[in-house]
Amino acid sequence: MEQWSATTIQAFRQTLLAWYDQSGRDLPWRRDQDPYHVWVSEIMLQQTQVNTVIPYYQRFMAAFPTVTALAEADQADLLKAWQGLGYYSRARNLQRAAQQLVHDYHGVWPRTAAELQDLVGVGPYTACAIASIAFGEVVPAVDGNAFRVFARLLLIDADIAQPKTRQLFMKIIQPIVDPQRPGAFNQAIMDLGSSYMTAKNPDPEHSPVRAFDASYREGRVLDYPVKTKKPRPKIVPYYGLVITSPAGYLLVQRTAQQMLAGYWSYPLIPQDQLRESGTASATLAADMATLTQRWATDHHLALTLTPVAGKPIQHTYTHQRWRVTLLSAHFEQTPSLALYPGKWVPAAQIDQLPLPKIQEKMMQRWATLDREK
Secondary structure (H helix, E strand, O other), X not given: XXXXXXXXXXXXXXXXXXXXXXXXXXXXXXXXXXXXXXXXXXXXXXXXXXXXXXXXXXXXXXXXXXXXXXXXXXXXXXXXXXXXXXXXXXXHHHHHHHHHHHHOOOOOOOOOHHHHOOOOOOOHHHHHHHHHHHHOOOOOOOOHHHHHHHHHXXXXXXXXXXXXXXXXXXXXXXXXXXXXXXXXXXXXXXHHHOOOOOOOOOOHHHOOOHHHOHHHHOOOHHHOOEOOOOOOOEEEEEEEEEEXXXXXXXXXXXOOOOOOOOOEEOOEEEHHHHOEOOEOOOOHHHHHHHHHHHHHHHHOOOOOXXXXXXXXXXXXXXXXXXXXEEEEEEOOOOOOOOOOOEEEEOHHHHHHOOOOHXXXXXXXXHHHHHHHO
């Protein structure tokens, strides 16, 4: 690893911030230093591209312009505003933290990274981003961009997939952060990591900090950062039930104990629930027979299931890849749902509910097949 002198650190700060002042991205959450704006944007930007986030952020701020508005929002409205961004626990944690701020902190924001981590869903990176940008605390905001930028600049070969590596980077970057403009410094690193120092197809030749880039001098840019590969997501097979009646489509709300809690979808049945004594059903016909019998017994709903043409629908979450095989059923007369925790929703009203991406994919498949009939 390279070691920088005080003179080099000062030159790096000046070069980086001069470039940022001239070329930094004009983003809606950067137009002030309001901690609420910084916080919401940083949560949205987790695992999500900037260009995707911008319209969501603008709509979110229009719907929930203050911490109090977010704290008091109906959860269905909150989830609808978040629909499509994925990682839905972020939205619920935002509201829980907003409620903390209103009720426990009486609307007064914690001002240090250490204190900010007491808020639900606020980890080390987000806390440092808020503290540096909104309150001027001299701390590095170490996210994927910072890992990549400083690993290349300083030839840091620690594995960034290991949790302990964050503390190493924090210690290394801390004395480099500009003490007068820590927020601008951290945002400049973000911009550098998303432009000249990207993971793929970087442009170190034209980077504003090329003179400080040891990986460029050694011709080893793509060797950094060092990161072990994540295991492949586990395949989780489901049956998605497209059940219709004169009253509309049968939808059910995901419970607090399930992934996608609070969102609505067609009934999704994990295929492993249809196994007897640990043995998977041998055929689709056997699974359909088991489903039919269980719904008749448990819900008093007599399903006549039909396989829907086409390959299973897939959607990947962090550690799982859902593979959904669609089955359809239709009731000529609308049955009671007294023993099933769902509701009939007219087709024109489905979009008014908060829907996860997997539901949107199922609806798109069904709509395509319906047009082909």
